[in-house]
Amino acid sequence: MQGRGGGRFTAMALRVRYADGTLGEVTDPGEALEIYRHSTSHLMAAAVTSLYPETHLGIGPAVSDGFYYDFQREASFGEEDLPLIERKMRELLSRDLRFEPRIVSKEEAIDLFSQKGEHLKVELIREKAGERLSCYRLGDLVDFCTGPHVDSTGLIDPDSFRVLSLAGSHWKGDERNQRLQRIYGTAFLTPEELRSYMEQLEEARRRDHRRLGRELDLFSISEESGPGLILWHPKGARVRLVIENFLRDELLRRGYEFVSTPHIARNALWRTSGHYEYYRENMYVFEIEDEEFVIKPMNCPGHIQIYRSRMRSYRDLPIRYAEFGTVYRYEKSGVLHGMLRVRGFTQDDAHIFCTRDQVYNEITALLDLVLFIMKSFGFDKYKVELSVRDESKKKNYAGTEDDWRMAEDALIGAMRSIGMQWERMEGEAVFYGPKIDVKLIDAIGRPWQLSTVQFDFTLPKRFALAYIGPDGQAHQPVMLHRALLGSIERFMGVLIEHYAGAFPIWLAPVQAVVIPISERHRAYAARVASRLSGEGMRVELDDRN
């Protein structure tokens, strides 16, 4: 509907213009928001091409937090351009320009965009358009676009959008393609929503674990020892110990056995596991006496060695091996981020070897454990994703038809039995088996992927794992990978941000601080502190003046 003063979305409808020229009203808030953002991105493109006429257009979609537009231009955009662009957008908007659609033939469109030198658009049209296609004109900007768009820029509230940041990107997202300059912005249907979004960004900055980690003296990363490698300070390590002890006790209670495996192994192990072939780019490889070794990027082959160290009977199963295993993986320098994305980290890893009959119970117990752990750390909201294979590309997956059905039945059955809600992700499974991922939602609503339960149909075969069944024959066990916290480093980062640094008492690195009132109470304060610490409290004595 048209609200007052130019008319905006008022929780009822957004007036839009479809490509065929008809007017419509979009009432679905999600759809309206997407159209609104997409239109704002065109407005931004119009502002940019008007300020910098030598700029050519890439694409400019709405995305989950706003929108972006990719541009091709010789000179670089700088931070200082952003306010100028924003101002220009408001200026254009005040003229109440219409989004004018037009249907043209493919040839006509190619001519039009070629003339304008918009070669990227021409490429897109050649690839994607049918015989007839639609373009929208906004002021001097003509863009190849299916629409719909808001009817006119008057429907865009000048206080509902912001131009936020610059980034590099690649044409069609492929790093082999030419580089483009991306400008990000965000828009909301109302200025209030924009304001609360900006406040949330501010809140996220306030909680940044990199800042809090330094201020609370929890951890650091030294340029000299290397990027992506965490140095745990005493206070951080204290929290880590609490986490590990809590987890260890719980796992022992639930029938896990702890194992410990070496950090390096001959490449032969990684050839058998398949990592050497498929995971090579992420592995650190080095030589000892002319023989190649690998620093472990995963713990599974080690656990498998222990399983294989002797003959196993069905009476031994299920076997649950757990390890806080430190692994190293090469990550591109540009993706490293505090504790959340690192090159060396400790997984709270475990592998379960069991019979097909035991799978359902194992998964049920596992999901129960996941929920217990999450609740213990103060997370009560989560999302669960069940990733299954792409039915149309069965050939790309390991395991038999029967394996996949058995696994999926067990996963779904277990989720049902404990009343868990999940989302089914078709085609998201890894090639070696289906999985369940648990994403928890933190204090300010952000999802974090932590727990994962994965079937593995390849490793038991590659390592020829077996157990002797009641029939006296050898059978192949089912193997499950599972992590609860994922990586301790990453989990610590998430905890810091979730609690904004204010840990609950059982996790807090310092549980009590004793402060003497004056010089003459010092000795007494020290006694109080040592008494508390004797009782197992993490105490500090602050006897500064």
Added chain:
RNA sequence: GCCAGCGUAGCUCAGCCGGUAGAGCAACUGAUUCGUAAUCAGUAGGUCCGGGGUUCGAGUCCCCGCGCUGGCUCCA
């Protein structure tokens, strides 16, 4: 890795057109013992990320490294 930006005291930052480095907080010393973050006085602290170069002279300009930050997945 690629694109853009950044890298000055422990932290946050200032340092204009190149002339040889500064503030606040923190630290330390002394005074103060005062009811809820920052009392007063003083002291110390910097290979201006590293390495080359231009220059009489470089934190400031150029080149090469290293690191950090935001992106590089959302598809007309």
